[in-house]
Amino acid sequence: MKKANRTGANARERILEAAGEIFAECGYQKATVRDICGKAAVNLAAINYHFGDKENLYRETLRNAVFLSYQKYPPDGGATGADRPEDRLRAYIRSFLFRILDPGRSAWFGKIISREIIEPTPVLDSLIKEVFYPNFLRLVSIIEDIVGRDKDPETVRFCAASILGQCLYFGNSKTRFFFLNKKRFAPEKIEGITDHITRFSINALAAINKT
């Protein structure tokens, strides 16, 4: 008696999907539950029934988006500890970029997270602790493997920030204006960006290694 699905597709999941799309496009404030219900083809009350309120729907949507994108593009990017640190760095960067630039369903993640970074909601705090900070430390560890573990910890973390900053910069829409007028980066283009950031960063790290 737990699940009584009249319609084929679960209403709850349809809402979650529509919410991902609309929250990504409009942001939390501008998005309306009416739009979400319209796109999900459910009644207005369904949102209240399944999620309680808009805020909780957003919370679930965000967690779902994070889950999907990290599932599709794991932080290690397929590289293992056996690989050279430079290759692990490249895989890390590539995964990061695809996570925020990949079109399709998991692209919600990039947009929603970008908004969160600027205008954080309470949801972000737990995500930082559970997902982003551990992921940050993973990057720090890769960098330490490159520059040596004897370097000043703050310097290493600054380098991690430099790498993440580069990745994030390519994630937002308007900076693309400087490069091309396309709305999206094609996958080949993302590979090219991966190459650039990897090369740029490894060069920088190599110089630090020598200090």
Place this chain on the structure above:
Amino acid sequence: MKKANRTGANARERILEAAGEIFAECGYQKATVRDICGKAAVNLAAINYHFGDKENLYRETLRNAVFLSYQKYPPDGGATGADRPEDRLRAYIRSFLFRILDPGRSAWFGKIISREIIEPTPVLDSLIKEVFYPNFLRLVSIIEDIVGRDKDPETVRFCAASILGQCLYFGNSKTRFFFLNKKRFAPEKIEGITDHITRFSINALAAINKT
């Protein structure tokens, strides 16, 4: 008959100031004209009288914020063409960082612009053309002076993006979580970040120079 100031401080300017603060804090959607009027200690109708509507007030606020921050921290950062390109790069980075990290009045700029990048309004397009893109080209030119003017233009632009990305990354509030729990970077800290980004980037560019 142009100006009839009953109160000492111009109401229009008080609104502009309050709007800068509130738009920066809340974003366009969440900010209410009532809050702005309250903080500016003017009547609700004043916003309509002086600016027409909320959207136009935002437009003026944004342009004002850009003007203030670029006035306080000019793109060249005091460096001239006579300086070494590496020094001009450092000055550029320093100005950029202070523009978005400086506390006080011009800090609105950083927050509002950060929001604009994620969720652009029509105002941004003209700003990009008039301010940001020319500023981007200035950076490109500095980079060319470092790596040589014979390099692939896209590579150079990617390098510019890498540098701007690093700067922007330190501008938002939540990444600071990874470094310290302070709400703001102290000025000395900003100098330290300037040092890091400059060193990191010059190392990377030097390697490209050798290709």
Place this chain on the structure above:
DNA sequence: GAATATTTAATACGGTCGTTTCAAACAAAT
């Protein structure tokens, strides 16, 4: 100082949005 233009004040309108309500439709259990 009277006439005119400008600015401020108080209030209300119209619309949108999140949420609630309550009954109907449906599925599961007995």
Place this chain on the structure above:
DNA sequence: ATTTGTTTGAAACGACCGTATTAAATATTC
């Protein structure tokens, strides 16, 4: 088949917000 629990549907409530209105108050000009 009846009962019980779950899900959906249509409509409305209540609050908030941007904007408009209108008159009063204040400057400016002659």
